[in-house]
Amino acid sequence: MPPTIAIEAEKLARRYGRRWALSDVSVRVAAGSVLMVAGRNGSGKSTLLRVIATAIRPDLGRVLVGGFDVVREREDVRRLTVLLGHQSYLYESLTARENLRVVTDHLGRGRESIDRVLDRVSLASRANDPVQTFSAGMRKRLSFARVLLQEPQIALLDEPYGQLDPEGFALVDQVVHELKARGVTVVMATHQVERVATLADAVIVLEAGKVQSTARGTTAC
Amino acid sequence: MLTAALRKELLLQWRTRAQLMAVFVFGAAALLLFSFAVGPNAEALRQFSAGFLWLGLLLSSTLTLAESFHEEMENRALEGLLLLPADPRALYYGKALANWLQLVILGVALVPVMVVLYDAGTIRVPMLLLVIILGTAGLSAPGTLYAAMTAQVRSKQTLLPLLLFPLIVPALLASVKATSLMILGDPMGQARSWISLLVAFDAIYWSLCGLLYARVVEE
Amino acid sequence: MSEMTAASPSRSLGRPLPGIILLAIAGYFGFVVALAEYHGATLSFGLGSGAQAAIAAILGVFGALYFLIADRLDSAPSLAYAISGLGVVCLLIGSYYGLFVAPPETYMGEVQRIMYVHVPTAWNALLGLTFAFLCAIVFLFRASWEWDARLEASIEVSVLLAFLLCCQGAIWAKPTWGVWWDWDPRLTTTAVLVFAFLGILALRRFVEDPMKRGIWSSVATIIAYVDVPIVYYSVKWWNSLHQQPSNPATVAKQFYLPLRMNAFGILFLMTGFMMLRARIAALRVQQELAPPPMIEPIGETV
Numbered sequence: 080m081p082p083t084i085a086i087e088a089e090k091l092a093r094r095y096g097r098r099w100a101l102s103d104v105s106v107r108v109a110a111g112s113v114l115m116v117a118g119r120n121g122s123g124k125s126t127l128l129r130v131i132a133t134a135i136r137p138d139l140g141r142v143l144v145g146g147f148d149v150v151r152e153r154e155d156v157r158r159l160t161v162l163l164g165h166q167s168y169l170y171e172s173l174t175a176r177e178n179l180r181v182v183t184d185h186l187g188r189g190r191e192s193i194d195r196v197l198d199r200v201s202l203a204s205r206a207n208d209p210v211q212t213f214s215a216g217m218r219k220r221l222s223f224a225r226v227l228l229q230e231p232q233i234a235l236l237d238e239p240y241g242q243l244d245p246e247g248f249a250l251v252d253q254v255v256h257e258l259k260a261r262g263v264t265v266v267m268a269t270h271q272v273e274r275v276a277t278l279a280d281a282v283i284v285l286e287a288g289k290v291q292s293t294a295r296g297t298t299a300c
Numbered sequence: 301m302l303t304a305a306l307r308k309e310l311l312l313q314w315r316t317r318a319q320l321m322a323v324f325v326f327g328a329a330a331l332l333l334f335s336f337a338v339g340p341n342a343e344a345l346r347q348f349s350a351g352f353l354w355l356g357l358l359l360s361s362t363l364t365l366a367e368s369f370h371e372e373m374e375n376r377a378l379e380g381l382l383l384l385p386a387d388p389r390a391l392y393y394g395k396a397l398a399n400w401l402q403l404v405i406l407g408v409a410l411v412p413v414m415v416v417l418y419d420a421g422t423i424r425v426p427m428l429l430l431v432i433i434l435g436t437a438g439l440s441a442p443g444t445l446y447a448a449m450t451a452q453v454r455s456k457q458t459l460l461p462l463l464l465f466p467l468i469v470p471a472l473l474a475s476v477k478a479t480s481l482m483i484l485g486d487p488m489g490q491a492r493s494w495i496s497l498l499v500a501f502d503a504i505y506w507s508l509c510g511l512l513y514a515r516v517v518e519e
Numbered sequence: 520m521s522e523m524t525a526a527s528p529s530r531s532l533g534r535p536l537p538g539i540i541l542l543a544i545a546g547y548f549g550f551v552v553a554l555a556e557y558h559g560a561t562l563s564f565g566l567g568s569g570a571q572a573a574i575a576a577i578l579g580v581f582g583a584l585y586f587l588i589a590d591r592l593d594s595a596p597s598l599a600y601a602i603s604g605l606g607v608v609c610l611l612i613g614s615y616y617g618l619f620v621a622p623p624e625t626y627m628g629e630v631q632r633i634m635y636v637h638v639p640t641a642w643n644a645l646l647g648l649t650f651a652f653l654c655a656i657v658f659l660f661r662a663s664w665e666w667d668a669r670l671e672a673s674i675e676v677s678v679l680l681a682f683l684l685c686c687q688g689a690i691w692a693k694p695t696w697g698v699w700w701d702w703d704p705r706l707t708t709t710a711v712l713v714f715a716f717l718g719i720l721a722l723r724r725f726v727e728d729p730m731k732r733g734i735w736s737s738v739a740t741i742i743a744y745v746d747v748p749i750v751y752y753s754v755k756w757w758n759s760l761h762q763q764p765s766n767p768a769t770v771a772k773q774f775y776l777p778l779r780m781n782a783f784g785i786l787f788l789m790t791g792f793m794m795l796r797a798r799i800a801a802l803r804v805q806q807e808l809a810p811p812p813m814i815e816p817i818g819e820t821v
Contacts (some may be wrong), residue, residue, distance in 0.1 A: 095728075096727065096728070096729075096807060097807065097808060111791065116462075129318060131384060134379055134383060134519060135381065135519045136519065143485075152383045153385075157382075157383050157384065157385035160382075160383075162383060164376070164380075166375050166376035166380075168375055168376055168377050168379065168380025168381075169380075170308075170312060170371050170375075170377050171371055171374060171376050171379060172312060172315040172316055172371060172373070173311065173312065177311060181304070181308045182379075182384065184303075184304035184307060184308070185301060185304045185305070185308075185381060185384050185386045186384055187301070209315075225380075229384070249570070258515045281436065321759055338796060357790055398730060403668055419684075442742060445738075446744070449722075449735055449738075449739075452731075453722075453785075454725060455725050455727045458721075459718075459721065461721060462714075462718040462722075463715075463718045463719070463739060465714070465745060466712070466714040466715035466718060466743070467742065468713050469711050469746075469750050469753065469754075470746070470749045470750050470752075470753035473753045473754065473757045474753060477757065479572060493756070496755055497749075497752075498758070500749070501749060504745065504749070505552075505742075508741075508742065508745060509742070512738045512741065512742070515659065515734050515737075515738055516734070516735060517740055
């Protein structure tokens, strides 16, 4: 039976050089819920997501994802989570399709879902173009495709609305709805506070690396 | 997963093959410049031809090795792979094997240049190929590890040769000696010993670097 | 964030006695016995000179190791100064005997006297690098700033010794062979090592994140250290096919008192310098980071 708490961070702290990007952050995220992480630039939102995704290690504190420790059971955490980060994780000289193929190959899966996912993010027409030729918005869509392809149990989205046009915004909304419907836990760091507030079950606000406030929102109708 | 990594590496290399061509030209130019250091003395050039070939290959390798991580770092693609999760060892061996292949191609391509510029031909072509294969393996293993390291810092161009060159001295010595024996003759059959040294060096570093790679690329 | 709750200890080591005992016994068999013999007395407890040398070497190394590992880097450096001072004294005595008392060698003459410094430097340079290798391995298993500081210190001091070794080799080679560098396998390996570890020191300068710096230099140290025997054998082979075999660095018949005194002298000096340098490295890391706990490991390393 899956644990009811998907993510549990306890007194999490992480520094970059002299600056503590996160200090004493404790948060619990229920499985299948949507958590919005708000805060100004530099408040630590990205760092928090990256620690949960095991991209970086915490300096102090403990983080459990799906019951697994992010430091000691890193691989297990990675199997559960997918990070949509600031960097696109794409290879410039490969095409969209090839980039996705790299993902399926490394996961040991077949190529069947690639076309479906490309279609979902409206990139089917550009599937065979090198990423080099893509605009910022298209790269974001491809990154989304990458996330969908991995079928995560926990999705960590860092500024998912960044660089997207209004159609893209709608796409993100739909995707988050779908993920939620599938029981995927979603953590979104975003500036689009009003928009996400309707989607989110809970909110935390970070300020200078510390949790400033939390709130339980109402679920969207 | 190694096949997945290798597939990606070969695909990337194929896409950026123009770069390899440019490095080959660099290597050939280096060989030409070396001959200027000696002068148009056919006999002397022939004596040193093996050394020049391997020095040229070594210098060229710093370019290809550094380049092999360029796209990995551009959009943090390497991190993206690690988070899938992908086994860092598979990623290392995929990259090291692909770099090895590139260096073998470079080495083989530079041989005719050596033959022409230094009058340094040999009939023992299979053995020469073996030396090139083993010698470049010795460059690729630690080179890939250090390239991963230095790709993440500034002054990457200076640090990679600085770290790599002292380390691969045994491989360089052995490769030069063995190649030289191919060209100038090997009456006492010494080439075998140098090749054994290369095999030992390769075995040690391909295993050691594979073990340590994860520590180098993880945050 | 936890602050340091205990006051900084003023004494460098909690228990210096074991280390002192080790070094005392080592010194006794190292040179007190030899000194006594030279002046006509016998104090060796019936042990042959080989056994004495072995005891002196092993205990000396372990004594130095004890001081290096047990030293608290946040304490006053007085013990480090004391050890360094002792090293200087040993060097002075050893050099006196080496320069003025020992007889000149039959074939090489006065030039051979440099061996009384050259050989001890060689032993200690290799010892220092081995300690660096140790620090690197420990750091990869247990990331603590102490071990990273020791790594930086041991690499720096060993590089210095190795560089001195090359200089001594050149000073010896010129009057003996007429050239500054005779491609002796040991010296050539040392030269390659100097470059290899200088590269690692350069790497440390260019990496800003302290954790990455520690891990990467540990990895690089392990790789470079494993290379040492390989480089040695390849150069030895490479050289043997060309010229006449180079002279060995040690001479068959030697007056071993100055050799041993200098060996201990440089060992103590090296230990003292490493202890001091490690303190500097630790202070620098402390400056770079917000107040870190000194001895606690940083998170966990897998």
